[in-house]
Amino acid sequence: MTAHTKTVAAFDVDALRAEFPILSRQVNGKPLVYFDNAASAQKPEAVIEAVANVWRTSYANVHRGLHTMANEATEAFEATRTKTAAFLGAEAASNIVFAKGATDAINLVASSFGQSLKEGDEVILSQMEHHSNIVPWHFLREQKGVVIKWIPVDENGALDMEAYRGLFTERTKFVSIVHMSNVLGTANPAEELTRVAHQHGAAILFDGTQAAVHMPVDVSEIGCDFYVFTGHKLYGPNGAGVLYAAGDWLDRLPPYQGGGEMIAEVSEDGVVYADVPHKFEAGTPAIADVIGLGAAIDWVNALDRTAALEHERSLLDRAEAGLSEIEGIRLFGRTQNKGAIASFLIDGAHPHDLAQLMDKYGVAVRAGHHCAHPLMKRYGVPGTVRASFAPYNTADEVDAFLEALHKAKSFLI
Ligand SMILES: Cc1ncc(COP(=O)(O)O)c(C=O)c1O
Incomplete structure (x- = not known):
């Protein structure tokens, strides 16, 4: 049994985050927002130890x-x-x-x-x-x-x-x-x-x-x-x-x-x-x-898995709600039964450029074909930007991600 089961009553994301040493680092002078979990997730102290x-x-x-x-x-x-x-x-x-x-x-x-x-x-x-x-x-x-x-x-x-x-x-x-x-x-x-x-x-x-x-x-x-x-x-x-x-x-x-x-x-x-x-x-x-x-x-x-997955889902909903308001956005994966992964494109902005600019604000997202060429071909796109969420992510991070995306977009379009 790990420490967080004692501290996380409902779903205490701060206590969970404290178990991941890497989450307190800065990237490009900004607090890290790690939304590249679908590529590889960060490790809790229990695993590192x-x-x-x-x-x-x-x-x-x-x-x-x-x-x-x-x-x-x-x-x-x-x-x-x-x-x-x-x-x-x-x-x-x-x-x-x-x-x-x-x-x-x-x-x-x-x-x-x-x-x-x-x-x-x-x-x-x-x-x-x-x-x-x-x-x-x-x-x-x-x-x-x-x-x-x-x-x-x-x-x-x-x-x-x-x-x-x-x-x-x-x-x-x-x-x-x-x-x-x-x-x-x-x-x-x-x-x-x-x-x-x-x-x-x-x-x-x-x-x-x-x-x-x-x-x-x-x-x-x-x-x-x-x-x-x-x-x-x-x-x-x-x-x-x-x-x-x-x-x-x-x-x-x-x-x-x-x-x-x-x-x-x-x-x-x-x-x-x-x-x-x-x-x-x-x-x-x-x-x-x-x-x-x-x-x-x-x-x-040892996680309250139901609460953790609901938390992830709430982050996805918040992100997709914010993304939907962006002019020229195209969201991929609109089924009800889906995991906490958001893929999108913005008209006129190359996914790589968006991801690189967002990195300047400390936001790590993935851009490209995601090792899924046939799917990219199906949708007639060269790639997408992907934000993928973990239980240690927060609503504030989603807001920081949306803000960074708006800034990146305004730089490009
Ligand atoms: C759906 C899916 N299948 C397979 C893989 C390959 O996993 P690994 O590189 O760990 O072998 C990935 C990695 O991104 C994936 O997302």
């Missing part, structure tokens, strides 16, 4: 040691697996594989599952995918002649579910969809997407990189085959990501990478793989980072 303590007091390689520190490190590392399983509502810790991040986890599934695919087999993606859930499937298109089909996204930023249902054929083997868009904030209907995929005998993966941060996730309720997320957006370290695989998928899939840790026995004639999930964790893992992810999950669990 957990990682530093590994390096300071209990660092050793995991799994194969016969000494005390190796056992301590292994225990702490495996404890994160148990916490991650509980966080996602997974059946067991053995359904969780640690990867470098969401990108790595999706590559694992595409590469391993992809081995069974043949020319003409079909994979369904959506127009709102992050490149990390597109490029690994393009590899299979290039290498094997797999066909990629695309679920269209409507003007408001919702998936066209009717079109989705129409994409299936008897060759459809896999569906891979973002649970929450990193550009639009749209939360996609995971249970319905899963139900339809399974009706057609296709497996389904959700890229939960943003969803795991901005909404409660329960993979057993969704019923999906695979779910991935990344630690650094969940207030944890980078270098630690997660793949959940339902049921006996990990037993059925071939390993992704070969090396130490993923074997039971190696001879000149062959190899016997380690039991799952270790079969998918070749080489020395990101030990301190995975332990830090465990601390991040503890930290999130």
Whole structure:
């Protein structure tokens, strides 16, 4: 249990902020307003301490040691697996594989599952995918002649579910969809997407990189085959990501990478793989980072999550209300069911110029294509400005962001 559970009765944002040392710094002589959380979130003291303590007091390689520190490190590392399983509502810790991040986890599934695919087999993606859930499937298109089909996204930023249902054929083997868009904030209907995929005998993966941060996730309720997320957006370290695989998928899939840790026995004639999930964790893992992810999950669990998510949502509403009043504004992602991510453009102002000028006022936002070229193409824009919110952000920061945006705009137009 961390300190903020004692101090945050309803939702005490000041107490929460005090846990994030970086939030008190200045940028360009102004108090930092950090609205780039969807790219990577800041870290609470509990996570910083957990990682530093590994390096300071209990660092050793995991799994194969016969000494005390190796056992301590292994225990702490495996404890994160148990916490991650509980966080996602997974059946067991053995359904969780640690990867470098969401990108790595999706590559694992595409590469391993992809081995069974043949020319003409079909994979369904959506127009709102992050490149990390597109490029690994393009590899299979290039290498094997797999066909990629695309679920269209409507003007408001919702998936066209009717079109989705129409994409299936008897060759459809896999569906891979973002649970929450990193550009639009749209939360996609995971249970319905899963139900339809399974009706057609296709497996389904959700890229939960943003969803795991901005909404409660329960993979057993969704019923999906695979779910991935990344630690650094969940207030944890980078270098630690997660793949959940339902049921006996990990037993059925071939390993992704070969090396130490993923074997039971190696001879000149062959190899016997380690039991799952270790079969998918070749080489020395990101030990301190995975332990830090465990601390991040503890930290999130200790939050009043409902209050924290409502707070984020109120920041989004305040920001979108202010943005709507700006002449020439175009807001992307207008569905009701969305996470705390606001994307926009202003006529006549390049997103990069706006972001760079806002930085002069201490406001950190992201501008560009957000690793989502097909979505940018769908909307006919080169990029957007994106402000993404975390529970440690405040209404005053939203006002400072709007003020900086007005100043930046008046400089450019
Ligand atoms: C929706 C989504 N998927 C995947 C990723 C990739 O995450 P990582 O770089 O941690 O692998 C991101 C990162 O921005 C994302 O927002």
